[in-house]
Amino acid sequence: MQFARINDVTIHYQIIGGPADKPVLVFANSLGTDFRIWRDVVVRLAGDFAIVLYDKRGHGLSDLGQMPYSIEDHATDLAGLLDFLSVKNAIICGLSVGGLVAQSLYQRRPDLVRALILCDTAHKIGTAESWNARIAKVEADGIESIVDSIMERWFTPAFRRPENIAYDGYCNMLIRQPVAGYVATCAALRDADLTEAAAKIAVPTICIVGDQDGSTPPELVLSTAKLIPNARYEVIKDAGHIPCVEQPEALTEVIRAFIDVVLRGEQA
Numbered sequence: 001m002q003f004a005r006i007n008d009v010t011i012h013y014q015i016i017g018g019p020a021d022k023p024v025l026v027f028a029n030s031l032g033t034d035f036r037i038w039r040d041v042v043v044r045l046a047g048d049f050a051i052v053l054y055d056k057r058g059h060g061l062s063d064l065g066q067m068p069y070s071i072e073d074h075a076t077d078l079a080g081l082l083d084f085l086s087v088k089n090a091i092i093c094g095l096s097v098g099g100l101v102a103q104s105l106y107q108r109r110p111d112l113v114r115a116l117i118l119c120d121t122a123h124k125i126g127t128a129e130s131w132n133a134r135i136a137k138v139e140a141d142g143i144e145s146i147v148d149s150i151m152e153r154w155f156t157p158a159f160r161r162p163e164n165i166a167y168d169g170y171c172n173m174l175i176r177q178p179v180a181g182y183v184a185t186c187a188a189l190r191d192a193d194l195t196e197a198a199a200k201i202a203v204p205t206i207c208i209v210g211d212q213d214g215s216t217p218p219e220l221v222l223s224t225a226k227l228i229p230n231a232r233y234e235v236i237k238d239a240g241h242i243p244c245v246e247q248p249e250a251l252t253e254v255i256r257a258f259i260d261v262v263l264r265g266e267q268a
């Protein structure tokens, strides 16, 4: 386990693969998860990339940090971590709120970003009403009270079978996130609107979505792809909001094909 003090917050991170002269690929997680969600993608890519995983503040083994949070605070943490690791020019793959963090990172520190992989995310996610209702419910009754409804967004019915032990494990992952960090990140999501910033993205970008994503459905992700100049768009079959867990092989293929195009484009 590796930890760094970034912006007065202890951030839990891990570097896998390398050596460091390989392209650097950074993964940013979704709300209510930690970096273990990327495991089945990372094992397929580790030989070819230097991979950086981290838990955003308020999640996993990272500190809660000062509240309230904004998406910009999360992006400043990621920038601080990459500076700490002396990483520049990385490919940033962000899932859901991690995708908003990736877009915000590009806006603030384009020197850190070589390409964007925006997975099950958008320029704006949800409405103020929906986030406020979720915050109120979690503050009143705990994360347990929303697990079933969140799992319907994260995973397809095929994954949500009671005999699927992994399904139990991901319920545990959600329930065990700190309530304060979860709620503060819900508020950051509520307040984030990167619509204008999306049109200014000038690095190669792909928007990817699970065909059964219940949080950022394909139409929403497509609308984000249309805002970003020259962005690609891919749908992963038989996946909900977290294809890195449900369809890691298919997601890895899409990520690898996109990175090949990016690297070939740089050589041309």
Ligand SMILES: O=C(O)CC1=CCC(=O)O1
Pocket (backbone or CB within 6 Å): 029, 030, 031, 032, 095, 096, 097, 098, 125, 150, 153, 189, 215, 241
């Ligand atoms: O919990 C959800 O609804 C899924 C989600 C929305 C933003 C995020 O990061 O995850």
